[in-house]
Amino acid sequence: xxxxxxxxxxxxxxxxxxxxxxxxxxxxxxxxxxxxxxxxxxxxxxxxxxxxxxxxxxxxxxxxxxxxxxxxxxxxxxxxxxxxxxxxxxxxxxxxxxxxxxxxxxxxxxxxxxxxxxxxxxxxxxxxxxxxxxxxxxxxxxxxxxxxxxxxxxxxxxxxxxxxxxxxxxxxxxxxxxxxxxxxxxxxxxxxxxxxxxxxxxxxxxxxxxxxxxxxxxxxxxxxxxxxxxxxxxxxxxxxxxxxxxxxxxxxxxxxxxxxxxxxxxxxxxxxxxxxxxxxxxxxxxxxxxxxxxxxxxxxxxxxxxxxxxxxxxxxxxxxxxxxxxxxxxxxxxxxxxxxxxxxxxxxxxxxxxxxxxxxxxxxxxxxxxxxxxxxxxxxxxxxxxxxxxxxxxxxxxxxxxxxxxxxxxxxxxxx
Numbered sequence: 001x002x003x004x005x006x007x008x009x010x011x012x013x014x015x016x017x018x019x020x021x022x023x024x025x026x027x028x029x030x031x032x033x034x035x036x037x038x039x040x041x042x043x044x045x046x047x048x049x050x051x052x053x054x055x056x057x058x059x060x061x062x063x064x065x066x067x068x069x070x071x072x073x074x075x076x077x078x079x080x081x082x083x084x085x086x087x088x089x090x091x092x093x094x095x096x097x098x099x100x101x102x103x104x105x106x107x108x109x110x111x112x113x114x115x116x117x118x119x120x121x122x123x124x125x126x127x128x129x130x131x132x133x134x135x136x137x138x139x140x141x142x143x144x145x146x147x148x149x150x151x152x153x154x155x156x157x158x159x160x161x162x163x164x165x166x167x168x169x170x171x172x173x174x175x176x177x178x179x180x181x182x183x184x185x186x187x188x189x190x191x192x193x194x195x196x197x198x199x200x201x202x203x204x205x206x207x208x209x210x211x212x213x214x215x216x217x218x219x220x221x222x223x224x225x226x227x228x229x230x231x232x233x234x235x236x237x238x239x240x241x242x243x244x245x246x247x248x249x250x251x252x253x254x255x256x257x258x259x260x261x262x263x264x265x266x267x268x269x270x271x272x273x274x275x276x277x278x279x280x281x282x283x284x285x286x287x288x289x290x291x292x293x294x295x296x297x298x299x300x301x302x303x304x305x306x307x308x309x310x311x312x313x314x315x316x317x318x319x320x321x322x323x324x325x326x327x328x329x330x331x332x333x334x335x336x337x338x339x340x341x342x343x344x345x346x347x348x349x350x351x352x353x354x355x356x357x358x359x360x361x362x363x364x365x366x367x368x369x370x371x372x373x374x375x376x377x378x379x380x381x382x383x384x385x386x387x388x389x390x391x392x393x394x395x396x397x398x399x400x401x402x403x404x405x406x407x408x409x410x411x412x413x414x415x416x
Contacts (some may be wrong), residue, residue: 001410004088005033005115006097006104008075011295012243012315013096014039015215016117016191018046020092022216024406026309033080033354034097044054046216053078071234072100072156076163079104093351095120099156102165107167114188115402118335121188121207122146123200125309132152135350153177153311180325189402192314195392196321196342207404211396212318214299215340223300227271230291236306237291238377242330242355243274243311256280258358259309260290262369268306268377298323307376309369312340312352321348324390326382328372330355347385350376 007017025047032049043050054074058181079100087108093101095116105112114120118129121282122145136144153174157231164171172180187206187266190199191213199209221230231411233236238284239260256279263270269289272279273296280292298316302308302323312329319338320327327349329340343349350372360364376382390399 001090001407002030002088003032003087003090003092003406004051004083004093005094006030006035006079006082006101007094008071008096009037009094010243011039011042012313013094015042016315017092017094017182018042020115020191020214020399020402021048022046023213023293024403027403027407029406030088030205031165032082032088033118034079045218046352053080053082054231054365066088069155069158072159072228073162075100076159077166079163080166083108092402092406099152100159102180103160103167103169107169108381112186113406113409114186115191116188117191118338119190119197119200120136121200121203122149123202125198125202126338127202129338131338133337143366147167149181150178153181167383173322187405189398189405191398192320193321193389193393193396194390195396196318196339208401210401211393212315212322213299213399213402214322215301215315215400221297221300223296224293227291227293227296227301227319230271231304232288235271236304237271238263238266238304238307238309238373239271239273239317240309241275241311242279243275243313243316250263253278253280255358258365258369262373264289265370266374266377267367268373271301271305278356307373309373309376311355312336312343314339317343318393321346321386321389322393324383326350326376326379326385326386328353328369328376330358346389348382348389350382 005017005021017033021033025031032051033043034051034053037052040050050083087269089110091101091105091110091112092115093112094116098114101112122142126150127136127141129132131144131148135141157174161171185206190209194209196237210271243272260270260273271291271293273281273293298319302319302325305325307328309328309330313336314333327343329343329352330350331337331340331352332355340352344351353368353372357368358390
């Protein structure tokens with residue numbers, strides 16, 4: 001079976017699908033992944049075929065709706081081109097591509113399976129993840145979830161129009177799109193752990209919470225020698241990295257200075273990952289208690305740490321829990337405050353430190369970070385809670401559930 005995983009966005013939006021794709025390939029399927037060309041090597045290294053998208057993932061976050069609209073508008077022709085030369089037998093759709101992928105599946109006459117990394121359906125259990133961490137009560141949460149869907153419909157209105165026109169499909173009104181969504185009963189496998197967020201009881205049948213799928217890791221992958229030596233040279237350090245979040249122009253060195261001073265005040269060693277924030281320890285490397293690194297597989301690094309300071313993206317949140325390591329969440333935007341709150345709810349993370357709190361006066365910023373870092377590194381209750389979640393996650397296999405449902409869809413007769 002030819003499978004196209006339609007995903008788009010930054011590293012964290014793509015990397016988990018490389019592990020999922022590798023699992024599908026090992027089962028005998030041909031797998032391609034759509035992504036911006038900055039992720040081509042990531043996809044090829046997993047033994048998968050990259051299908052390039054013109055949409056540039058940089059700066060498309062929820063905080064910049066104009067950039068998000070431009071990003072989504074570019075997705076429409078990109079998805080068409082990704083299927084023109086070699087049409088798939090099955091589409092797997094991420095959170096970002098699902099509102100477009102349903103129309104693509106209609107034109108191709110193939111089934112589609114939703115594989116989001118976040119909960120996307122309204123529920124009374126919690127407010128929509130992109131709306132923050134605060135519950136509005138059951139009725140309020142449901143109302144907010146439905147309103148969120150209307151906002152998504154509006155954001156995708158022009159991309160959907162372009163996509164349907166490019167595919168030769170008749171146009172749909174906004175009401176038609178909403179009606180189709182309400183009537184849809186297709187399967188969706190959510191790629192997060194029920195140990196972190198349980199499946200809401202008020203979801204319709206067909207919506208599954210299966211557990212994470214993880215970035216592909218080659219069997220011979222090892223930590224860089226310098227990093228391995230640093231880990232062995234002293235007590236477990238604290239990792240600090242903010243993924244694809246930017247610190248703004250020339251902000252990385254100032255942020256790095258705040259981070260290093262906070263770690264030293266907390267009495268811990270540090271591993272700082274530059275990321276999009278350009279996090280840099282500057283001259284603070286000279287004392288030997290801090291190490292600067294680039295992209296390193298979380299699966300290899302995180303089990304050696306005392307704690308992880310991160311932006312609370314879905315993937316990094318899950319990776320820290322998988323390793324049984326407490327977290328200090330520093331959310332920036334989109335669903336990050338939601339996952340930060342979930343970490344605190346399961347007892348595996350400190351209360352969140354807003355990213356903006358680290359950009360104020362240096363003394364205040366250092367104080368705001370040092371205390372939770374010290375607690376995360378030393379509080380046995382946090383580590384015990386993280387270990388409990390890790391044990392539950394060890395028994396999950398989200399990729400296996402995707403494989404099962406994908407092969408079941410392929411065996412069904414085509415809709416008429």
